[in-house]
Amino acid sequence: MLKDWKSTVWRAALILAPWLLLLAGWYAIHYSGLINPALVPTPHEVAVRFAELMRGRLPLDILMSTQRVFIGVLCGIVLAVPVGFVLGWYRNIRTFIDPLINFFRALPPIALIPLVIVYFGVDEIAKTVILFYASFFAGVIVMYEGISQISPIYVRVARTLGARDGEIFRKVIIPLAVPHMLTALRVALGVAWATLVASELIAAQQGLGALIQNAGSFFQLDIIYVGIICIGFIALFMDLGLRALGRRFVSWQERIA
Amino acid sequence: MTAKVRIAFDNVSVRFPTTGGSMQVVDDVSYRVHDREFVSVIGPSGCGKTTMMNIVAGFMQPSSGTVMLDGKPIAGPGPDRGVIFQEYGIFPWLTVKENIAFGLNLRANRVGAAEREEICQRYMRLMGLADFAGAWPRMLSGGMRQRLALARAYAVKPQFLLMDEPFGALDAQTRSAMQDLLLHVLAEEGKTVMLITHSVEEAVYLSNRIIVMTARPTRIREIIEVPFAYPRTDALHKTAEFGELRAHVRDLVMQEYAQQARQRSTAST
Ligand SMILES: Nc1ncnc2c1ncn2[C@@H]1O[C@H](COP(=O)(O)OP(=O)(O)O)[C@@H](O)[C@H]1O
Ligand SMILES: [Mg+2]
Numbered sequence: 001m002l003k004d005w006k007s008t009v010w011r012a013a014l015i016l017a018p019w020l021l022l023l024a025g026w027y028a029i030h031y032s033g034l035i036n037p038a039l040v041p042t043p044h045e046v047a048v049r050f051a052e053l054m055r056g057r058l059p060l061d062i063l064m065s066t067q068r069v070f071i072g073v074l075c076g077i078v079l080a081v082p083v084g085f086v087l088g089w090y091r092n093i094r095t096f097i098d099p100l101i102n103f104f105r106a107l108p109p110i111a112l113i114p115l116v117i118v119y120f121g122v123d124e125i126a127k128t129v130i131l132f133y134a135s136f137f138a139g140v141i142v143m144y145e146g147i148s149q150i151s152p153i154y155v156r157v158a159r160t161l162g163a164r165d166g167e168i169f170r171k172v173i174i175p176l177a178v179p180h181m182l183t184a185l186r187v188a189l190g191v192a193w194a195t196l197v198a199s200e201l202i203a204a205q206q207g208l209g210a211l212i213q214n215a216g217s218f219f220q221l222d223i224i225y226v227g228i229i230c231i232g233f234i235a236l237f238m239d240l241g242l243r244a245l246g247r248r249f250v251s252w253q254e255r256i257a
Numbered sequence: 258m259t260a261k262v263r264i265a266f267d268n269v270s271v272r273f274p275t276t277g278g279s280m281q282v283v284d285d286v287s288y289r290v291h292d293r294e295f296v297s298v299i300g301p302s303g304c305g306k307t308t309m310m311n312i313v314a315g316f317m318q319p320s321s322g323t324v325m326l327d328g329k330p331i332a333g334p335g336p337d338r339g340v341i342f343q344e345y346g347i348f349p350w351l352t353v354k355e356n357i358a359f360g361l362n363l364r365a366n367r368v369g370a371a372e373r374e375e376i377c378q379r380y381m382r383l384m385g386l387a388d389f390a391g392a393w394p395r396m397l398s399g400g401m402r403q404r405l406a407l408a409r410a411y412a413v414k415p416q417f418l419l420m421d422e423p424f425g426a427l428d429a430q431t432r433s434a435m436q437d438l439l440l441h442v443l444a445e446e447g448k449t450v451m452l453i454t455h456s457v458e459e460a461v462y463l464s465n466r467i468i469v470m471t472a473r474p475t476r477i478r479e480i481i482e483v484p485f486a487y488p489r490t491d492a493l494h495k496t497a498e499f500g501e502l503r504a505h506v507r508d509l510v511m512q513e514y515a516q517q518a519r520q521r522s523t524a525s526t
Contacts, residue, residue, distance in 0.1 A: 157346040160314060161413055162336030162365030171359070175350040252350045252393050 041222040046229070049222040057211070062230060064206040068124075068199065069192045072131025076192070077185050080136050084143025084184065085177060094144065105137040110198040122203040130199035135188035142187045146180030179250045186242050193235040262328075263417070263449045264290040264313060269322035271308050282308050283319070284474035295443070295450040297460035299510055300470030300478075301517045306453045307343070310419050313451060314340045326417075336365050339410030339448075341420040345402050347394040347409075354390040356405055357381065360413035380408035383442060400431040404438070411442070418443075418450045424459065436463060437491070444488055457507045461499060462489060469509045472517035478509055 023043055030040045041049075050058070087094045087101075109130050120126040150173075158172045200209025208227045215223035271283035282305040290296045298306050311317050312324050315334040324331055326338075334340075348356050354377050360366055361373045368376070381387045384404035394402065403423060410418065424432045436459060443450065454460050460467045461483060469478040483502065485493060493499050 151344075151346075153342060153344055153346040154348060156316065156334070157340070157342065157348070157409075158359070159334040160336070160338065160340040161360035161409070162363045164364065167363055171362075172348070175348075250350070252395070 039221065041225060046222050046225045050226045050229075053223070053226055057206070058226070058230070060206050061208050061211045061227075062234065064204075065196055065200070065208040065231070066234060068127050068131055068207065069189070069196060072128050072199075073135045073185070073188050073192045075128070075132045076135030077139050077181075077188055080139030080143055080184060080188065081177075081181055084140040084180075085147055087140070088144035088147025088150075089173075091148070094148070101137065101140060105141060109134045109195050110201070113198065113201060117202060126202050127199040127204065127207075130202070131192045131195055134195040135192045138191040139184040139188040142184040143180055146183065147177060150176050179246070179253055182242060182246045182250065186239055186246075189238055189242070190235060193231055193238075196231065260292040260294065262289045263292050263294075263326065264451065265323075265325040265328075266309075267323045267325070269309070269312070269319045269324060271305065271312075271317075272320045281474040284476050285322070286475070286477055287322075288468060288477060288480065290449060290451060293447045293449055295452065295463055295465045297452045297454055297464040297467045298470060299454055299457065299460050299467060299506070300475060301472050301510070301514045302455060304470050304473045304513075304517070305475040306470060307421055310340075310421050310451065310453055313417075314338055314419055336360060336363075336413040337415055338417040338419055339413070339415030341403075341406050341410055341418070341423045343421045343423070343425065345406040347397075347402050347405055349394050352391050352393060353386055353397070353405055354381065356394065357386075357408045357412050359409060363413075366413045376412050380411055383445075384408045384438070398431075399427050400435060403427060403431075403435055407439070407442070411446070414446075416449060418448045420450070420452045422453055422455065425455070432459075433491070439463065440487070440489060455510075457503055457510055458494075461503050461506060462493065467506060469506065469513070472513050472520060478513060481506060 026040075026043055029035060030037050030042050087097055112130065112133065116126050116129050120129050154172050154176065155168055158168050163171065196207070197209035197212060200207045201213065204210035204213075208231050212224050212227035215221075215227065266286050266288050269283055269286045270281065272279040272281050286309070298309065300306055308317070312319055313326070313331065315331050315338070348359065351359065357377045357380055358373055361368050361376060377390075378387070381390060384407060386401065386404060386408060389397065389401065394405065397405065403426075406423075424435050427435060440463065452460070452463060464483050467481040467483060469481065470476070471478045481502070485499070
């Protein structure tokens, strides 16, 4: 009992330590004089600004950005899972499609913005398209690399036990694909948050990216920090949530990284 | 052997396409496996043993000749033939018990919940897995995985058991225990067995007959009747008759390995 409690405290300390170190480093830079302190707002200044913004526009910014990321990732993953699956399962298709996927994946979403504006305008849809693009290509690659590494032995075993095609799909292929779907989703979410600011370059009024860009033009460094930290934490919490989900659904795996 | 013929190889040849034409792997092989017979196939590695088993299992067709199962051509894999693969293929996303129940939940051999439970319990007990019903396969030792593969195959009541070097990855003690367990299980529920092995000792200890294959392209070198009565126990290993037979089979297999080595060295020069 006491031991349990001790190890919990110890774990919490270990988790907190790097964050505290980061904060300490931040203060150190501010007070060291190496950089003009005006260019590095202190953590407590940023915290104050955060509290102030929370009473103002920030909740809506967070909502808008989260919503964009959600829709973009949802559309991206809904397409990436079947496409990645087919590419991973049917090796000969992959030979032809692989270069194409890598071609598009290499294009930075930010470079596509002018084209997206031309074809999709400057509305919500344009931002979603950028996020969709980024999450689709990230997801599809994770998915097909995962699927292509599945050993054919399980399908063979199932056949010798009498499984038909439908049963093999439901009872063998799906369980093997689920961990890769979850990983694809996690990677896509990460990429989508990383692409968010770029997507909100397109005439966004609300959103964390818009907040950062507006603050940038007025040189409000503390607001920029608030925006960045919000993106980081939301992405972190979503990832933690997905990992917990992963542990629940694929507990058979040694670990779901 | 007057029992009826279950598996019949007739003039079976297998060629695999290669970049420079085709490679002959199996060359005009004919033999019969009778009901409830235990036949071992032994030969140099890479000679084509797994290929022959894959034909019986229904994963491929011979290039020429026929393989018949109870007088009928083989249409594909099926639950009448339990296959134990070299790499076991335990489903890692299912627990030990769920692995055993997998076949029982398929349309091909669906049974009621009570019967399914009973079958699972029976084989978990028989294979010493009862304490691990809810365990994930990754926690199991090699010997336990092997027993799980056997339990899973047995659960759907196959008439044939096709085993591809099933004990190859086990240490000597586990291997010997698994051989005795296999004999015990076979004594309870007779099956027609084809075992691929590279262990002469194992082949002599377990089989009614041993088919010694030549180096690739593989032909039948010799078919050896093993005269010892079942049930067999460990004491058999120490008898003079066992030793003589083992020496004879070993000679044949060694000759084929030597032949294979000669072929390889001429091929590489
Ligand atoms: N699907 C295949 N395509 C081409 N060559 C194959 C295929 N399967 C097996 N072979 C070749 O046939 C030979 C015999 O293989 P195998 O039956 O697995 O041997 P064994 O089980 O006796 O060790 C090997 O040289 C192997 O490389
Ligand atoms: Mg083999």
